[in-house]
Amino acid sequence: MELLIGQTHRSMLGFLSKHSYICLGRHSTQRKLFSARMGRFHTTVSLPNRAGGENSTLTLSTVGFRNKDNMGKLDKISHPTEKKPLNKLRQTGVKLISSRVEKAGKRTSPEVDTTLFNVKSFFELGLSPLLIERLEKEEFTVPTDIQSAAIPTISQKHDVVIQSYTGSGKTLAYLLPILSKVGPLRDAVPEEQSDMKPGIEAVIVAPSRELGMQIVREVERLLGPSYKRYVQQLVGGANRLRQEEALKKNKPGIVVGTPGRIAEISAAGKLHTHGCRFLVLDEIDQLLAFNFREDMHRILEHVGRRAGKPVATLGPPSQQADRQIIMVSATVPFSVIRAAKSWGKDPLLVKGKSVASIDSISLPSSENSHPASGPSQQPRGSVTQVVGESLPPALKHYYCVAKVQHKVDTLRRCVYALDARFVIVFMNHTKQLKDVVFKLEARGMKAAELHGDLGKLARSTTLKKFKDGEVRVLVTNELSARGLDVAECDLVVNLDLPTDSIHYAHRAGRAGRLGRKGNVVTICEDQEVFVVKKLQRQLGVPIPACEITEGKLVVGKDEEKMKKKEAVR
Numbered sequence: 001m002e003l004l005i006g007q008t009h010r011s012m013l014g015f016l017s018k019h020s021y022i023c024l025g026r027h028s029t030q031r032k033l034f035s036a037r038m039g040r041f042h043t044t045v046s047l048p049n050r051a052g053g054e055n056s057t058l059t060l061s062t063v064g065f066r067n068k069d070n071m072g073k074l075d076k077i078s079h080p081t082e083k084k085p086l087n088k089l090r091q092t093g094v095k096l097i098s099s100r101v102e103k104a105g106k107r108t109s110p111e112v113d114t115t116l117f118n119v120k121s122f123f124e125l126g127l128s129p130l131l132i133e134r135l136e137k138e139e140f141t142v143p144t145d146i147q148s149a150a151i152p153t154i155s156q157k158h159d160v161v162i163q164s165y166t167g168s169g170k171t172l173a174y175l176l177p178i179l180s181k182v183g184p185l186r187d188a189v190p191e192e193q194s195d196m197k198p199g200i201e202a203v204i205v206a207p208s209r210e211l212g213m214q215i216v217r218e219v220e221r222l223l224g225p226s227y228k229r230y231v232q233q234l235v236g237g238a239n240r241l242r243q244e245e246a247l248k249k250n251k252p253g254i255v256v257g258t259p260g261r262i263a264e265i266s267a268a269g270k271l272h273t274h275g276c277r278f279l280v281l282d283e284i285d286q287l288l289a290f291n292f293r294e295d296m297h298r299i300l301e302h303v304g305r306r307a308g309k310p311v312a313t314l315g316p317p318s319q320q321a322d323r324q325i326i327m328v329s330a331t332v333p334f335s336v337i338r339a340a341k342s343w344g345k346d347p348l349l350v351k352g353k354s355v356a357s358i359d360s361i362s363l364p365s366s367e368n369s370h371p372a373s374g375p376s377q378q379p380r381g382s383v384t385q386v387v388g389e390s391l392p393p394a395l396k397h398y399y400c401v402a403k404v405q406h407k408v409d410t411l412r413r414c415v416y417a418l419d420a421r422f423v424i425v426f427m428n429h430t431k432q433l434k435d436v437v438f439k440l441e442a443r444g445m446k447a448a449e450l451h452g453d454l455g456k457l458a459r460s461t462t463l464k465k466f467k468d469g470e471v472r473v474l475v476t477n478e479l480s481a482r483g484l485d486v487a488e489c490d491l492v493v494n495l496d497l498p499t500d501s502i503h504y505a506h507r508a509g510r511a512g513r514l515g516r517k518g519n520v521v522t523i524c525e526d527q528e529v530f531v532v533k534k535l536q537r538q539l540g541v542p543i544p545a546c547e548i549t550e551g552k553l554v555v556g557k558d559e560e561k562m563k564k565k566e567a568v569r
């Protein structure tokens with residue numbers, strides 16, 4: 001068992017405190033953010049954005065950083081309170097304050113003003129009125145932290161990496177600013193542009209069909225029943241001809257798909273994305289994996305590429321395209337930072353309630369030695385964050401020692417002990433899933449398997465049954481670890497150990513979504529306990545031992561006693 005990421009990410013604990021926090025604005029003028037709740041404007045200092053010119057560089061002086069010495073200066077440019085109509089709200093800026101700044105050879109302590117990220121309604125984020133209406137209809141009222149920070153940043157046309165824990169609402173964080181700019185719910189456009197048929201305006205790439213389909217459903221939900229056809233799925237495993245026909249007939253503005261299928265249809269000349277404005281790479285760290293390399297190359301070369309210019313003449317990858325690139329994941333290793341530096345223009349890292357310049361993040365020397373030309377390498381063992389930050393705060397973690405022949409029974413007793421209703425069980429080998437399902441069903445527990453070898457229909461039927469509560473235990477492999485959103489999932493069980501803490505985090509994150517309570521139980525053999533201990537150290541969350549006694553999950557103080565008890569079973 002290889003656990004690779006611990007040392008490096010521990011050394012990166014202070015990473016965010018090392019780089020600059022800066023202020024953004026739509027134009028290079030001062031911006032005001034209306035806070036309906038506070039009933040006043042906040043002043044922000046602006047950052048030259050992409051629209052403002054490609055040569056504009058981010059320097060601390062151009063962005064008006066705030067430290068203890070210049071705080072007074074910033075305060076002096078505050079403006080009187082005043083209520084503004086909705087169109088003024090679209091001028092909303094995102095405030096980024098220097099956290100640590102070299103000044104006279106001395107570093108000042110971090111000072112991050114997060115007031116602008118504390119908005120209490122989507123209305124305050126400057127989204128289009130039609131989209132706000134749709135959000136209200138769908139009962140989305142309060143933005144999550146990551147949405148409050150990411151939406152204005154993306155609206156300001158910045159290339160971004162969005163990092164926030166699993167189940168924190170990252171999908172809407174990028175969908176809303178996109179739908180505010182393209183499609184039937186967008187902001188009003190100048191009359192001369194209103195008749196233009198723009199073609200594909202946003203390409204969203206996800207590493208699995210399930211995640212792709214889930215994103216499609218989220219877009220459809222936002223668009224409402226009348227405009228569903230504005231989004232088209234291009235996932236593998238589905239009929240390609242039908243997808244191509246739908247592209248021709250419906251002329252969608254947004255496509256969502258897996259790298260292979262998007263690249264395939266694009267190579268066949270059936271998908272025209274040169275004019276595309278947004279490229280979203282969801283679960284970016286997984287999309288950088290070797291198996292996606294060729295397809296990702298094609299996508300990056302073609303989506304939003306300036307028409308008529310061969311790639312070779314366009315210079316570095318970041319200057320080859322007019323698109324805005326948005327990369328998203330709960331876990332952001334250095335490979336993602338490297339990709340963002342290479343493909344983005346002055347990219348920003350939006351993380352929780354803060355925004356920072358990615359260009360100011362220095363990569364370890366081994367990472368710098370890789371040419372930043374594409375997603376060819378997937379450096380492991382380095383992350384820009386404590387992986388524990390990608391875990392929902394309300395999740396509880398335990399491990400339970402069991403002999404291999406008792407694992408399924410322990411699982412069953414664990415489900416009863418926690419009275420869990422929606423259980424996702426992770427295993428490493430597809431062949432063993434069926435056996436576990438068989439054993440659970442034999443003991444009267446409704447279970448089903450989900451893995452990549454099943455056809456698309458079987459996969460979606462199983463998933464639907466699970467979401468509808470017809471199946472209590474979903475036995476699956478790594479396929480379901482990324483992005484799968486079953487809101488009610490209250491228990492995740494690792495029946496096999498995950499390969500590292502990043503995999504642990506994504507598996508665990510299927511439970512405890514959007515602030516809900518949830519449990520993660522790792523069932524392992526005695527000789528595997530040291531791996532759990534290592535995961536615990538790397539994740540920075542307690543994973544105490546537990547046992548199932550008399551129908552209850554008992555958290556053990558005396559771990560040795562528990563191991564001995566299991567040994568005599």
Ligand SMILES: Nc1ncnc2c1ncn2[C@@H]1O[C@H](COP(=O)(O)OP(=O)(O)OP(=O)(O)O)[C@@H](O)[C@H]1O
Nearest residue numbers: 142143144166167168169170171172330483485514
């Ligand atoms: N502002 C909101 N109000 C209510 N529900 C929301 C809001 N934002 C998102 N949600 C819901 O929260 C759930 C989780 O969101 P989402 O799947 O985007 O999380 P995520 O951060 O992308 O997770 P992961 O990292 O696991 O992919 C979804 O069901 C989504 O519809």
